[in-house]
Amino acid sequence: xxxxxxxxxxxxxxxxxxxxxxxxxxxxxxxxxxxxxxxxxxxxxxxxxxxxxxxxxxxxxxxxxxxxxxxxxxxxxxxxxxxxxxxxxxxxxxxxxxxxxxxxxxxxxxxxxxxxxxxxxxxxxxxxxxxxxxxxxxxxxxxxxxxxxxxxxxxxxxxxxxxxxx
Amino acid sequence: xxxxxxxxxxxxxxxxxxxxxxxxxxxxxxxxxxxxxxxxxxxxxxxxxxxxxxxxxxxxxxxxxxxxxxxxxxxxxxxxxxxxxxxxxxxxxxxxxxxxxxxxxxxxxxxxxxxxxxxxxxxxxxxxxxxxxxxxxxxxxxxxxxxxxxxxxxxxxxxxxxxxxxxxxxxxxxxxxxxxxxxxxxxxxxxxxxxxxxxxxxxxxxxxxxxxxxxxxxxxxxxxxxxxxxxxxxxxxxxxxxxxxxxxxxxxxxxxxxxxxxxxxxxxxxxxxxxxxxxxxxxxxxxxxxxxxxxxxxxxxxxxxxxxxxxxxxxxxxxxxxxxxxxxxxxxxxxxxxxxxxxxxxxxxxxxxxxxxxxxxxxxxxxxxxxxxxxxxxxxxxxxxxxxxxxxxxxxxxxxxxxxxxxxxxxxxxxxxxx
Numbered sequence: 007x008x009x010x011x012x013x014x015x016x017x018x019x020x021x022x023x024x025x026x027x028x029x030x031x032x033x034x035x036x037x038x039x040x041x042x043x044x045x046x047x048x049x050x051x052x053x054x055x056x057x058x059x060x061x062x063x064x065x066x067x068x069x070x071x072x073x074x075x076x077x078x079x080x081x082x083x084x085x086x087x088x089x090x091x092x093x094x095x096x097x098x099x100x101x102x103x104x105x106x107x108x109x110x111x112x113x114x115x116x117x118x119x120x121x122x123x124x125x126x127x128x129x130x131x132x133x134x135x136x137x138x139x140x141x142x143x144x145x146x147x148x149x150x151x152x153x154x155x156x157x158x159x160x161x162x163x164x165x166x167x168x169x170x171x172x
Numbered sequence: 173x174x175x176x177x178x179x180x181x182x183x184x185x186x187x188x189x190x191x192x193x194x195x196x197x198x199x200x201x202x203x204x205x206x207x208x209x210x211x212x213x214x215x216x217x218x219x220x221x222x223x224x225x226x227x228x229x230x231x232x233x234x235x236x237x238x239x240x241x242x243x244x245x246x247x248x249x250x251x252x253x254x255x256x257x258x259x260x261x262x263x264x265x266x267x268x269x270x271x272x273x274x275x276x277x278x279x280x281x282x283x284x285x286x287x288x289x290x291x292x293x294x295x296x297x298x299x300x301x302x303x304x305x306x307x308x309x310x311x312x313x314x315x316x317x318x319x320x321x322x323x324x325x326x327x328x329x330x331x332x333x334x335x336x337x338x339x340x341x342x343x344x345x346x347x348x349x350x351x352x353x354x355x356x357x358x359x360x361x362x363x364x365x366x367x368x369x370x371x372x373x374x375x376x377x378x379x380x381x382x383x384x385x386x387x388x389x390x391x392x393x394x395x396x397x398x399x400x401x402x403x404x405x406x407x408x409x410x411x412x413x414x415x416x417x418x419x420x421x422x423x424x425x426x427x428x429x430x431x432x433x434x435x436x437x438x439x440x441x442x443x444x445x446x447x448x449x450x451x452x453x454x455x456x457x458x459x460x461x462x463x464x465x466x467x468x469x470x471x472x473x474x475x476x477x478x479x480x481x482x483x484x485x486x487x488x489x490x491x492x493x494x495x496x497x498x499x500x501x502x503x504x505x506x507x508x509x510x511x512x513x514x515x516x517x518x519x520x521x522x523x524x525x526x527x528x529x530x531x532x533x534x535x536x537x538x539x540x541x542x543x544x545x546x547x548x549x550x551x552x553x554x555x556x557x558x559x560x561x562x563x564x565x566x567x568x569x570x571x572x573x574x575x576x577x578x579x580x581x582x583x584x585x586x587x588x589x590x591x
Contacts, residue, residue, distance in 0.1 A: 019357055019446060023554040027561075028533040031207045032237060032244035034214070046561040066358035066391060070552060071533070072293040074211055074309035094391055095362050096293055100309035160311050161218050168220070 007156065009086040009107070009126040010136075011058035013118055020047065020063050021070035022097065026079045028071075039075050040082035057084035060124050062115055064090065068097025077101040087126055089133065089144070091115050102151065105159035109133065111144035128152065174329045174426070175396055176364045178418040179304040183287045191328040191425075199229070201282060202316045203290030205272055205529075206234040206245070209252040211310035212291055216317055225320030227260040231281060233272040234265070236529045241536035270501020270527045273297035273385060273469035278503050280410035284399045284417050289316050294469050294551065296392065299384035300377065301407070302399040302417060304364075307388060327393045329364045331426045334371035336435030341585040343479075344379025345471060345549065345569035347371065348386040349440035350432070353450030361391035363427065366420065371434035372397065377406045378475035385470045386551050389447040441547075441582060442567035445555045453572060453584045463546040464495045464577040465558075466570050467525075468532045471549035472500025474507045476570040481513040483574040483588050484520040490580030495522040496531065496538045522577070534559045547576045 024047040026039055033039055044051035061067075061080065067090040068076060077100045080088065087107040101108050107128055114133050118124065122137040131146035147155070157163040173181065177189050184195040202224075204212050209232050216224075224230045232252050240246035256263035264275060273294050276282050284302035288295060291313040298305035308322070316322045334347060352359070365387045372380070380397050387395025397403070399417040407415075438452040466472075466480050477499060489495040497517050499505035505527065508514050517524050531538030532550040540546055540559030546566070548558065553565035568576070571585040578588055 021552075021554045023533075023552065023557050024561075027556050028535055029539075029559075031533075031535075032242060032248060034210050034248070046556040066361065069357055069391060070293065070554060072208065072291055072295075072307040072309050074208070074291075074311060077309075078211075092358065092361065094358070095393055096307050096309060096388075099312055103309060103311040160315065161215050164219060164315065 007128045009058060009060070009128070011060045011086050011124065012056065013060050013062050013120055013122045013124055014051065014055065015118065015120040016047065016061065016063040018064045019066045019069055022068060022073050022076040023070055025068070025076040026073065031073060031075060036078045036082035039079040043079040043083040052083055055083050055085060058086045059084060060126065061085055061088045062090070062118050063088070064115055065092045067093050069094035072096045074100045074104065077104050077106045081106040089114055102154065103160040105155050107155055109144040111142055114142040114144070128155065174364070174366060174420045174424040175302070175398065175418045176304055176329055176394065177326065179285055179287060180324070180326055189326045191326050193326045195324055195326060196321050197287055197324050198321045199289050199316050200286035201288045202230045202313060203272060203276070203288065203292065203295060204232050204313055205236050205292055206238055206249045206252055207236045208291035208310050208313065209255070210248045212314045212317065213251060213255050215311050215314035219314060219318055221318035224259050224261065224317045228262060229320070230259070230317055231262040231276065232256045233269055233275060235269055235271050235527065236533065237535045238528060239266050239526065268502060270503065271469045271472055271529055274472055274500030274504065277301060277381070278410065278501055280407065280412055283407065283411055283413065283415035284403065285415055289313065289322055293388045294385050296387045296394050297381055297385040297469060299387065299394050299396040300380035301403060302397060304394055304396065306394050327362055327364045328427045329366055330360055331366045331368060331429045333429065333431045334369035334434040335431060336371060336433050337374065338371050338434055339438065341439050341571045342437055343569050344375055344382035346437055346440045347434065348383040349442050349447065349450050349567065350437050352386065352390045352448045353440065355390055357389060357446055357448045358391040360387065363392055365390065365392045365395040367395065367397050369434070373400065376475055377402055378473040381473065382470055386447070389551060439569055439572050439584065441572065442553055444553050444564040444566065447551065447553060447567060456582050459582045460545065461493055461547050461576055461581055462544040463538060463540065464493060464573050465498070465531050465538055465546060465548040465550065466573045467498030467500060468529065468550040469500065470551045471570050472498055472504065474504050476549065477504065477508045477513050480570045480574040481516045483571060483578065483585055484522065485516045487520055487578050487588070489521040489577045493577060493580050494538070495577040496525060497522050498525045498530065498537070499527055501527050531558055533557065547573055547582055549573050
């Protein structure tokens, strides 16, 4: 699966309270949540972001609460993947479970800035910074995780498995 | 093996597990609340499931935005309530509920050696009882509700040893804030924090719950304590089924062993906007406050309220400050009532609320306006956590909170009481 988009870069410890503030947790509709995505860290984010765009951040992205509303808001806003030096563990599980790909790669974070265009190949882990003509490599996903992401998340993946009698 | 390894091995049908290993873990209890349950219920139906794996092992608590703060919250609470009734789950209605992580241990629903997964990041609180408990998202919890098991990676472990005796007005909150200040908000990422040492042995259960509760603020998967006399005494009239106690082996492997002289740790305050941004109470300076909140899954237990009442007794909340006190459960509320603590709070000019997570996550019952400052006994001080993104949150223990409520600025309990 090849992804391509413009980069929005953030720093360390981007927490779930800024990804989707709790004042919107009385909503469970992903599209509605997306309208407030990153609102407390970048008020213009939901207006600017386009389908396919990529979030890049440094360490501990997604720390804080277990709210699955956070990856749901990011995915529904059109973001195709998040690349960071490290992720908080609950966010990591949640994102994979709802089919939002995450990649860990220190080099790409260091050498990428907001506005750059990235191309990401999830199967090989290849990340190309088109703007700076640089190639990076993240750890590729194992087959079962690719299948899970392609299915659209853990629920679809589990349903497919059950339907095949596995 | 560590205590954590042993619990996980026992719940995955293995004799031995080691860090990094992927295992399928049987859950003794699955938990969700009024914010996370609606998403989990939708995913549960989408999965094609019809019945939870065991209705007595799935608990739902309306605590975050309940009693419902607005119409959308009421709809979410209603959806959870109807699901819980239809499935015959363990459910606590408003008037009987408490903040989930205060309530479940009180009701004997979590016991040593058990595995709990909850759609709430502070599920790690139950590690205080020698259980393995960890937070997950709604989709994981939907699968756990249906299957009674969930995949996990066995975490590595970091051991924290606290030597010496604690000073005046120093408790579990200060030990955990000091530790997070030292290792950072990702200092225990993906790991289990195992707490030990003389100061831990002397720490009451309330303080242990506080420490385990905030393990997530260091990025940890769990925070665990060994079972001892204090744990058993706590469980004596609560546990209604037998439980198993596990101990870490003498040669158990830790990625790090970190030791502190706990006698030198003073009351801690975490400054905006990270729990790791800590200072000792004597390095604070003059920070004027608009609000103080005492409560939450971190510090809403009877021991916490007693500490606050000690300082507020016969004194007044500063006229330019709101002090909001929220007992963590009906049992805590009743205990505080019987001991006369509620009267002390009301006479001091504090507002006392029915149990709710409310202001901790900027829900209701004390949301902050732009430019306002709050000192809170809760667990997070991220941008916008308690309301406006232009507000500020400081984290501290209940004694510092009470002293600050009286002074109208961040204050040491010793300014009020002497030694």
